Amino acid sequence: MTAGGRPVEPAQPDVLTPLLRDRESVLVYDRSHVLGPEALRAILEAARWSPSAGNSQPWGFLVGLRGDDTHAAMVETLSSANRVWAPSASAVIFTLHQVATDEDHEIAYSDYAMFDLGQAVAHITVQARSMGLQVRQFGGFDHRAAAERFAVPPHWAVTTGIALGLPAGPDGDAEMPEWLRARARLPRSRLPLEAFVHSGKFGHAADFLG
Ligand SMILES: Cc1cc2nc3c(=O)[nH]c(=O)nc-3n(C[C@H](O)[C@H](O)[C@H](O)COP(=O)(O)O)c2cc1C
Numbered sequence: 001m002t003a004g005g006r007p008v009e010p011a012q013p014d015v016l017t018p019l020l021r022d023r024e025s026v027l028v029y030d031r032s033h034v035l036g037p038e039a040l041r042a043i044l045e046a047a048r049w050s051p052s053a054g055n056s057q058p059w060g061f062l063v064g065l066r067g068d069d070t071h072a073a074m075v076e077t078l079s080s081a082n083r084v085w086a087p088s089a090s091a092v093i094f095t096l097h098q099v100a101t102d103e104d105h106e107i108a109y110s111d112y113a114m115f116d117l118g119q120a121v122a123h124i125t126v127q128a129r130s131m132g133l134q135v136r137q138f139g140g141f142d143h144r145a146a147a148e149r150f151a152v153p154p155h156w157a158v159t160t161g162i163a164l165g166l167p168a169g170p171d172g173d174a175e176m177p178e179w180l181r182a183r184a185r186l187p188r189s190r191l192p193l194e195a196f197v198h199s200g201k202f203g204h205a206a207d208f209l210g
Pocket of ligand 1: 025026136137138139140161188
């Protein structure tokens with residue numbers, strides 16, 4: 001298997017904590033699972049307590065729960081492919097990061113805002129895994145329409161989406177089209193460490209990799 005002409009490695013190794021080893025971007029969710037307020041709050045606390053440049057905390061989250069108006073409005077902005085699977089997750093979250101000062105210059109701008117948001121989402125992912133849940137992040141939605149629909153101020157950028165829920169059981173979800181179920185079964189793979197861990201100079205694989 002290759003990516004961009006470079007070999008890739010299948011399957012995540014046992015050295016990873018199970019929270020990371022068993023994480024994957026799930027496409028098929030249990031439509032009957034309801035995410036309660038306590039669980040949702042715990043997941044968002046994970047974002048709240050993630051690190052950020054100067055403790056700027058330049059993130060925001062719009063949360064829609066399957067069945068509520070926010071969720072319905074979010075679904076309308078999804079790309080056609082994402083609309084097939086994402087609505088079946090228990091929650092859809094749109095992430096935001098701060099891109100500029102507000103009109104009163106009260107909010108500090110951080111050059112690292114998108115980085116910090118990404119890290120907060122990683123914390124959400126791990127917290128969700130610890131609770132038996134999974135997420136799939138997505139970029140495929142109309143960001144502009146989302147910003148308009150949810151009255152996002154100009155100094156905030158709608159950034160990504162997160163589908164969050166309980167993975168469907170072994171029989172999957174009979175309502176999902178076969179192309180999607182086939183995609184969900186594809187093996188996961190990654191570039192080897194040698195492709196991106198350098199020492200001495202960029203492009204020189206670190207010696208400790210052996
Ligand atoms: C910023 C971002 C955007 C993504 N956009 C989409 C998307 O629009 N649709 C989708 O099905 N998956 C999307 N994904 C999921 C990736 O395809 C997935 O993370 C990648 O294939 C690796 O699989 P894994 O997370 O199971 O290891 C996105 C992931 C990220 C982080």
